[in-house]
Amino acid sequence: MDKKHDHRAMFSSERGHDGLVERSRRIKMAAEMGLARSSRGRHWSRALHRRLLRRKGATRGGSCGCKDEALTSSKAVEELGVGENEDDAVEVEARVHALQRLVPGGEELSVERLFEETADYIEALQGQVSAMRALACLLDELERDKRVMGG
Amino acid sequence: MEKERFLSVDCKSRDMNSGAVADQLPRPFLDLSWEQPVHHGAQFESAISSLVSSPSSNPSAGNGSVVVRELIGRLGSICDSGEISQASCYRTPLDSPPKLTLPVLGHLQQGGGGLPMPGNEMADGQFTPFAANPGFTERAARSSCFGTWSYGGLGDQSGLPEAGNLSRVPRSHSLKSAGALRMGVLDSGKDASKSNPERIEMEMRSKLGGGMPPSSTSGRTMAGGAANNVSRRKAASKGRGKEAPLSCSNHLGLQAAEDEHPDVKRCKSAKNNGADKDSVVKQETEQNIGASQKKGKENNAKPPEPPKDYIHVRARRGQATDSHSLAERVRREKISKRMKLLQDLVPGCNKITGKAMMLDEIINYVQSLQRQVEFLSMKLATMNPQLDFDLETLLQESMHQEHEPLPQQLYPLEGTSAAFSYAQRPQGSPLQSAITNGLGVGQQPLCPFDGLADATSQLGNFWESDLQYVVHMGFGQSQGAEFFSQSLHAE
Numbered sequence: 001m002d003k004k005h006d007h008r009a010m011f012s013s014e015r016g017h018d019g020l021v022e023r024s025r026r027i028k029m030a031a032e033m034g035l036a037r038s039s040r041g042r043h044w045s046r047a048l049h050r051r052l053l054r055r056k057g058a059t060r061g062g063s064c065g066c067k068d069e070a071l072t073s074s075k076a077v078e079e080l081g082v083g084e085n086e087d088d089a090v091e092v093e094a095r096v097h098a099l100q101r102l103v104p105g106g107e108e109l110s111v112e113r114l115f116e117e118t119a120d121y122i123e124a125l126q127g128q129v130s131a132m133r134a135l136a137c138l139l140d141e142l143e144r145d146k147r148v149m150g151g
Numbered sequence: 152m153e154k155e156r157f158l159s160v161d162c163k164s165r166d167m168n169s170g171a172v173a174d175q176l177p178r179p180f181l182d183l184s185w186e187q188p189v190h191h192g193a194q195f196e197s198a199i200s201s202l203v204s205s206p207s208s209n210p211s212a213g214n215g216s217v218v219v220r221e222l223i224g225r226l227g228s229i230c231d232s233g234e235i236s237q238a239s240c241y242r243t244p245l246d247s248p249p250k251l252t253l254p255v256l257g258h259l260q261q262g263g264g265g266l267p268m269p270g271n272e273m274a275d276g277q278f279t280p281f282a283a284n285p286g287f288t289e290r291a292a293r294s295s296c297f298g299t300w301s302y303g304g305l306g307d308q309s310g311l312p313e314a315g316n317l318s319r320v321p322r323s324h325s326l327k328s329a330g331a332l333r334m335g336v337l338d339s340g341k342d343a344s345k346s347n348p349e350r351i352e353m354e355m356r357s358k359l360g361g362g363m364p365p366s367s368t369s370g371r372t373m374a375g376g377a378a379n380n381v382s383r384r385k386a387a388s389k390g391r392g393k394e395a396p397l398s399c400s401n402h403l404g405l406q407a408a409e410d411e412h413p414d415v416k417r418c419k420s421a422k423n424n425g426a427d428k429d430s431v432v433k434q435e436t437e438q439n440i441g442a443s444q445k446k447g448k449e450n451n452a453k454p455p456e457p458p459k460d461y462i463h464v465r466a467r468r469g470q471a472t473d474s475h476s477l478a479e480r481v482r483r484e485k486i487s488k489r490m491k492l493l494q495d496l497v498p499g500c501n502k503i504t505g506k507a508m509m510l511d512e513i514i515n516y517v518q519s520l521q522r523q524v525e526f527l528s529m530k531l532a533t534m535n536p537q538l539d540f541d542l543e544t545l546l547q548e549s550m551h552q553e554h555e556p557l558p559q560q561l562y563p564l565e566g567t568s569a570a571f572s573y574a575q576r577p578q579g580s581p582l583q584s585a586i587t588n589g590l591g592v593g594q595q596p597l598c599p600f601d602g603l604a605d606a607t608s609q610l611g612n613f614w615e616s617d618l619q620y621v622v623h624m625g626f627g628q629s630q631g632a633e634f635f636s637q638s639l640h641a642e
Contacts (some may be wrong), residue, residue: 115489
């Protein structure tokens, strides 16, 4: 499996402090992969998965069930109902764009779909953050215990 | 007039096979006696109560009657609350060109959420007395300009502009139900014994065949249009769901409300070409009546079809009601609903109002979460700089496990590198993969410390490295436990 080889290569290459950044990046990638896999049904998770695989050098096609979702930005903003002000509309549009960039796969989504995916993505991110934080705490604690124990 | 619009706009026919129910409804409406077209809240409610009682007498309504009863009950409750505004709104129609102000609708929207038909039925209940009113046909014609009717001979065009404003979102079913109801109502106005659509249609046919004084022309045109609509509706429900083709409806304005866009144009074109189209209407009606008669019975027997692929929207008071703005409003509502969802997710967003600010907050939150992930991964990387375990074996083992390991192997492997490094001797691969699996489960909120306690008590000193099983138990309580036991046995 490509993944296995890549992973092995990554792991074997990192040693010492130079590898810290690299390692953290891999950890992050693993975290993201887990994130992507954990919510398979979501557009953003598929897009994230694709992105990660692309970074790893593998190409994989994935069919997304989103149809008729892509809208031009102007129409998206129009849909937002911000018709009161030109400036407002521009502002909102800029933010929608920023959100689209943040959420994996958001560029192709309509505004309402984007919000859906954002909500799901936020939830997944929250779960991931808590998981990683718990893991870090755990390891911290164990490290401390180990030191205390003299192990 | 408000009620008529109410009827036309408010119909969400998903609950009922409008034909089946509508046909039954006109009968009880005859009992209502209206002194004047202006209806105050009290009369409104009396209509509602009669409506409520009426469906029970209509056995053939079947499903529809139950729904109607329920809806009307709801409507009644709403009417109670919205009586005042209703009265006021109903006072206006005769005086001024009735605008599409739907306070009742607004109330319904607030109170009932989905009160599709009650407005329909209720309004129809008041249509009957209108029939006696000479201006009724005129007003009915006006109100029915949501694309269903042609206005042959309608001299008064004042109603049409705002009728053009009528919400066109009510789709085929609602429209056709309205049409059917109107048809029934018109007939009942003249002949109180109509009880099924076929007879009504035949009556209309005969009427159409006869002479047509200007006022009744519009009425009959409407009736023809109604018959058209009814037939169309039946054809639609029978054949293609809501997409019944209305070949000649475009220029006649007899569209069955499947299309939102042409509605306004049809309305206006109908207004302009009404006189010419009467004959065409007649022809159409006659053509369709035969077909509709056959289909009518089948239609009545059919269960109500939920128009899932249609979005029914009510026009709110003081808002534009052309199709474009309505669709936009639907989308906007969806979007604002989703924004509320996001608001709940993002902490501290409750006080913030305004789309731009909300979006700002959301973006900040997502960015902060992503940064946290990055930071935590960096922190995890620092936790143990050394790795001395056999990754390949680990991966192989995880692949041999159930499918779950595979997706998660990367994450937990990275995360548990620290854990593995603590091992004095390489543990059995199954165990490691068990840990892997266990850690990989950690997408949900975890209680590692609880797991720690359990693990410690249960496993004791089985593991050479406390860390490993602790981490395992902590993160993969349910799933990890399985693998853990598996790996234990494997060893």
